[in-house]
Amino acid sequence: MRYLQAAICVFLTMPLAYAGVSIDGTRIIFPAQSKSVNVQLRNIYDTPALVQAWIDNGDPKKTPQAEEVPFVLNPPLVRIEPNKGQIIRIIPLDTSKLAKDRESIYWFNILDIPPSDPNLADKNHLSFTVRTRVKLFYRPTQLAMKADHAQKSLQFKLDRSINSLTISNPTPYYITVLQVESGKNHAFNSGEDAIMLEPFSSRSLKNFILDLTTKKISYEIVNDLGAVQTFEAVMQ
Structure with a gap:
């Protein structure tokens, strides 16, 4: 057999x-x-x-x-x-x-x-x-900024007419974003829909509801060691 x-x-x-x-x-x-x-x-x-x-x-x-x-x-x-x-x-x-x-x-x-x-x-x-x-x-050896500075340099802009949040990465590094929050509102959950932003690129997140009580954005990224770090930014 x-x-x-x-x-x-x-x-x-x-x-x-x-x-x-x-x-x-x-x-x-x-x-x-x-x-x-x-x-x-x-x-x-x-x-x-x-x-x-x-x-x-x-x-x-x-x-x-x-x-x-x-x-x-x-x-x-x-x-x-x-x-x-x-x-x-x-x-x-x-x-x-x-x-x-x-x-x-x-x-x-x-x-x-x-x-x-x-x-x-x-x-x-x-x-x-x-x-x-x-x-x-x-x-590369001589980039415009250090990696730890790049990770806290993301920019966020909300288009209220369509509730679209644009995340811009103005740095020469790849940055993986695990989570974005505005107050109690989450753009996506950590680890489920993580996005990797290419250098000098932007990504739009649809149906993002802004917490009107704050203009602050909290976001989580993965650093060089693979650890999760949290940063804050002001909504543009």
Whole structure:
């Protein structure tokens, strides 16, 4: 009798700890002056894990072989022993074509391939192959401002006629906004509809109801360490 083994690729949108092999941190910053950046992986399995790593430019459907990115990984394929760690080095290639006045974004991927169990060779079972992605920001050396200043520089403007709130990012950094509040009114809930503002860009939020008792806006962003910070701004 022939038995079927199904391999299912899971794209995680939940916390990274759900994977057997996890990435330390939720984002990677690559300063332009660095010769390499280390990414720490950890295997929380009680068995060895085989991990493939690669970088893509934002299209999760492309295969690692089809990607053309200005980085190389060392090693790109590694076996991690039970309850051990492994460092993956990100090494720049030709970054001369990347923007000098703003950040560029890529994605760091790992594919966690669990080991086969010889005891299950003659049994039907599912083998889950887990893919995890985190953002990789390439940061030029001389930007117009520091990252911590940029995060508190967002601008907010309300169009009362259609209850539309425009969020403007006048900085050279990517900024992820988790939540926006005006008094007790929420534009969206933290973690559910988070938006990432590109450098020097704007985004409009529809059906935003302003709390008429205040002109202050409170908003949450994700900083370089992956922590949530709250800032206030005055509505324009």
